[in-house]
Amino acid sequence: MSIDLNADLGEGDGPWRQGPVPDEELLALVTSANVAAGFHAGDPLLVARTCAHAVRRGVAIGAHPSYDDRDGFGRRRVEVAPAVLTAQVLYQLGAVAALARSVGGAMTHVKPHGALYNRIVRDDEQAQAVVAAVARFDPTLTLVGPPGARVLQLADEAGIPTVREAFVDRGYRPDGTLVPRGEQGALVTSPVLAGERAVRLAAEGKVVAVDGTVIDVPADSLCVHSDTPGSIQIARAVRSALAAAGVAVAPFRAPTAVLRAD
Numbered sequence: 001m002s003i004d005l006n007a008d009l010g011e012g013d014g015p016w017r018q019g020p021v022p023d024e025e026l027l028a029l030v031t032s033a034n035v036a037a038g039f040h041a042g043d044p045l046l047v048a049r050t051c052a053h054a055v056r057r058g059v060a061i062g063a064h065p066s067y068d069d070r071d072g073f074g075r076r077r078v079e080v081a082p083a084v085l086t087a088q089v090l091y092q093l094g095a096v097a098a099l100a101r102s103v104g105g106a107m108t109h110v111k112p113h114g115a116l117y118n119r120i121v122r123d124d125e126q127a128q129a130v131v132a133a134v135a136r137f138d139p140t141l142t143l144v145g146p147p148g149a150r151v152l153q154l155a156d157e158a159g160i161p162t163v164r165e166a167f168v169d170r171g172y173r174p175d176g177t178l179v180p181r182g183e184q185g186a187l188v189t190s191p192v193l194a195g196e197r198a199v200r201l202a203a204e205g206k207v208v209a210v211d212g213t214v215i216d217v218p219a220d221s222l223c224v225h226s227d228t229p230g231s232i233q234i235a236r237a238v239r240s241a242l243a244a245a246g247v248a249v250a251p252f253r254a255p256t257a258v259l260r261a262d
């Protein structure tokens with residue numbers, strides 16, 4: 001039994017983060033990295049540096065596109081026409097892919113960020129716009145999203161590989177959606193609890209919601225957010241708990257190296 005452990009990285013510093021940026025430490029613990037593509041956080045140099053660290057660690061590189069919302073860290077709903085959203089996602093995929101290649105890596109997956117990630121769980125039009133971008137850029141890329149999400153259904157229909165994701169550091173509602181940030185129970189900051197959740201998600205595909213009910217969240221990959229307080233301790237606890245339970249941690253898609261022109 002094995003499962004992937006991913007983190008959203010390359011987001012830099014800002015008012016949304018408490019404490020130092022832990023990207024390099026997290027890259028020693030995770031198996032897949034979702035690199036901010038500039039629309040909610042990050043910049044070209046940070047993307048390149050994050051990808052370079054991932055290549056050195058043997059961590060799979062993915063793009064982490066979002067709505068065009070740097071002021072809101074991509075966590076605000078933005079009304080955008082489907083054609084515009086497709087172009088924006090394509091733009092972000094191209095940026096991460098180019099910079100990954102420049103440091104000897106290759107992009108393997110796409111995981112939307114924040115408000116976009118949550119919206120395409122049910123919004124058919126916006127989900128189709130994201131799927132169209134991946135299909136036009138490279139339909140062999142793996143699209144990451146929550147189990148049962150509309151975007152994963154559309155990706156499956158388009159022949160795009162998909163991976164189901166669960167969060168060890170976020171609270172769940174009884175309906176399987178995430179507790180909105182800012183509400184009680186939105187974050188799980190206890191390393192011990194995060195480790196316990198990781199093992200149950202990997203072994204049973206279940207998690208305890210904020211009301212105490214046990215819900216189904218089948219997952220191929222587990223996420224630790226780099227801006228969750230204590231993210232390093234959480235990731236370490238998750239790795240330890242999974243190892244103790246006999247669960248291997250491995251990327252859902254092996255990282256790919258490329259030869260640079262220089």
